[in-house]
Amino acid sequence: MMKLTRLNGNSFTLNASMIEQVQSLPDTTITLTSGKKLLVKDSEADVSDLVTDYYKQIGLNGKFYKAGDVSE
Template identity: 60%
Template sequence: MITLTRLNGKTFTLNAIYIEQVEAFPDTTITLTNGKKIVVRESVKDVVELVQNFYRQISILGFPRDVEGLDRE
């Protein structure tokens, strides 16, 4: 799960696995796999970084969580 901020300032958590695409229109718009769109304050770059970190935490990017000393960036 990632924590994001709606345009009205309220935060919420989103299961990043359901993100299909992230675009700037100019506000950052996240399209989910079910077609729903969510507009957030975070930049596209910030959302991508949050998603990548989430995938690392659940080991989707191929890096075991307990490997130390491995440069993951």
């Protein structure tokens, strides 16, 4: 989970695994896997860092493999 700030200043917590895409349009727009779009004050780089930190916390950073890869 990651804490973000809406454009109106209200903070909220988002499940990072629900993020499909992050864009700067110029406001940072987060598209969820459901198709819903969220506008936040946080920069695209900050959101990316928060997602990376989240995956590190739960032990998934660097643990994605191509289908069929059984080398580990």
